[in-house]
Every structure is written in C-alpha cells, then in structure tokens.
Amino acid sequence: MDVKKLKRVCVLGSGGWGSVIARIVARNVLCMRRFHPKVTMYVFEEFLDGRKLTEIINKEHENVKYCRGYKFTNNLIALSDPVExxxxxxxxxxxxxxxxxDGLCKLLYGKIKKRAVGVSLIKGFEKKSGGGIDLISHIISKKLAIPCxxxxxxxxxxxxxxEIKHCTSTLGCKNRKRGExxxxxxxxxxLKISVVADEDTVEICGALKNIVATGVGFVDGLGLDNRMKEAMLRLGFMEMMKFVDLFYPGGRxxxxxxxxxxxxxxxxxxxGRNRKCAAAFVTSGKTIKELEKEMLNGxxxxxxxxxxxxxxMLRNEKMTDQFPLFTVIDQICRGQKEAKELTKCIEENILKKTYCPKNLKA
Structure with a gap:
C-alpha cells in the first residue's frame, strides 16, 4: 500500500487523559491498514530535572509527569509545536x-489539511460576547472550517x-461511516465505544457533569450523609436534562x-478531581486556584x-431561578456564598416536581 495515502493522526494535548488516548491510538494504528503508523502528539513544553518533556517522551517513550509507569509504543512522536x-x-x-x-485554533488556522476531521475530548464551554455560550466542538469546527x-x-x-475492564465512552458522530x-x-x-448521532448532547453532558461533581465534593467537604449526596446527584441530573431540553432542542x-x-x-x-478538590475547598479554606496547584500536578x-x-449564560437569559443548583455551585466556587448554602438549595428543591423534558426526542 502507498504510505502517502495512509491517514495520519495527531493528538493535541498530553495531560493525563491526552497521554492515555495517545497511547491507545498509537497502538491501534499499528494494527489498522488505513492509518499511517506514525502518530504525533503536541506537548506543552516543560522541563523536568533540566530535561525537556518532549525529549523524555521521545527517548524513554513515557510521559513521566502525567502518565508515569506506562510506556508508549515507539511510533508516538512528541512535538512542542502544535502546527508541526x-x-x-x-x-x-x-x-x-x-x-x-481559542488560541490553539488561531495557531492552526490555514495550516492544516482542508479535509481534516476533528474529534474533541474537551469538557467545557466558551462564553459568547452576546451573553451565551458555545460548545467546544462548534468552536473548533467554525474556526478551523473542519467537521468536529x-x-x-x-x-x-x-x-x-x-486496562481495568468495563471502561466505556460515547462517540458523538453524525456521519455513520466516519463514526465506525x-x-x-x-x-x-x-475501553468500549458506543456511537450515537446526538453530538451536542454527548458534549453537553461531558461538560455539565463536572459542575454536579463539584457540588458532590462540597457535600463531602461539609460531612453530609449519603441522602444529601443522592439528592445532589438527582437534582444535578435533572438540571443537565433541562439545560439540553431548553437550549439545545432536538437532543435525545x-x-x-x-x-x-x-x-x-x-x-x-x-x-474525579472536581469532587476531590471541591471537598478540600470546604475543609481547607483555600481557594480553587490554590488547590488546583497543590493537588493536580499541573x-x-x-x-x-x-x-x-x-x-x-443563565443570568443573561434571566433563567438562574430554573437552575438553582448550577447557580449556587458557581456562587460557592467564586466565594459569593458559603458552602453550607448548598444544603439549603437542595432542601428547597428536592421535593419539587420532577422535570419532564418537552423537546428531547425518545
């Protein structure tokens, strides 16, 4: 087979999850005829004991900072330049x-293949100047003019x-052939993958669950019982569904x-780390930023x-009252309310009627 026609893969990011995914992809391409055996990984350059992290990865085939103890196959190449x-x-x-x-897309615009395909494993949103938010996959798609x-x-x-068994993930991909x-x-x-066409809901769930996990961390930090943790999860899950239902109709x-x-x-x-740091936020009296530096290894x-x-977004839409849990978690994170206010929020809302989606499809 002509090597020039083989599909190439790049991983942009080398933290814990980025390194794990790069390790999987680099292994898999060696067994797949359609892919080029070389996989590139963008690494934010750091120095460890006077050595560049990219140099360590390429010589020792291990990310000793974020994925210590697990070797990469030799076909994974670490680069400090995302464009390269x-x-x-x-x-x-x-x-x-x-x-x-945003900054990464600005660097890449016009310097990648026009028919490239993106896959986002990034959990979060970006604020829009008009008061709303945008999905990360939408940003990548718009700024680079590629599907994501x-x-x-x-x-x-x-x-x-x-390699613990029964790990799972969901791939949101509207293109059936590409999804395969x-x-x-x-x-x-x-790691077993299911494929669904409902891309936006997949991504929104991945972002919003981190808010709920932060709330669960507050519950742990306050020393509350499992009843409160159950209520926190139930209310959080309902707000996740309501958010998609109201702002992204058409989801399933x-x-x-x-x-x-x-x-x-x-x-x-x-x-997860959001729960862990949120619990420490309550018990230590330290700020989120301080705990991030102390507990998360970069x-x-x-x-x-x-x-x-x-x-x-909710404030601009005048809808914070419809999402009391998301709102109070944000206020606690920013020091506008004490963590104990979460208890009050849960108790005020737990007996309210369960939210019934209006726009979500079966």
Missing part, C-alpha cells in the same frame, strides 16, 4: 483544557491506562443513559469554570 504536530494530520484529536482552544465530533464517557484516565472508523481508532479490549433522551450521561456523572462524582479543574460559563 497537526499540519499533515487527517484526524486531529483535541485533548487540552478548554480555556486554550466528540468523545465523552464514564472513565478515569488512571483506570483506562491500567473513529470507533476502531479509540476502542480497545478494555436516550443519550443521557449512554456512558457520556448518567454513567459519567456517577464516576466523576465519586472518583492539570486544571473544569467544574468551577464551567459553572461560571453556564451561569453567565
């Missing part, structure tokens, strides 16, 4: 904090890389029961900034 990493790629996988997407699909799911990077190709690119014996109710929905909400709320939280982005 992505310029020949047919499939560009985005796995950076959502705050960096999404991959979200109930998985923790450390569990996926350790991407499923093969990401799936392993231990069934998507909430995929890996990207209720499953991801549960996993993140019990084992990674970033997504729950607090996503809560701020969502309530920014």
């Amino acid at each position: 990493a992505a310029k020949y790629a047919d499939y560009i996988i985005f796995v950076t904090p959502h705050q960096f997407v 699909h999404v991959l979200m799911g109930a998985n923790i990077a450390s569990e996926v890389v350790a 190709v991407l499923k093969d690119l990401f799936e392993t014996d231990h 109710l069934s998507t909430f029961f995929e890996s990207c929905g209720i499953a991801d909400l549960i996993v993140t709320s019990f084992a 990674q970033m939280l997504q729950g607090p900034p996503t809560a701020e982005e969502v309530t920014f």
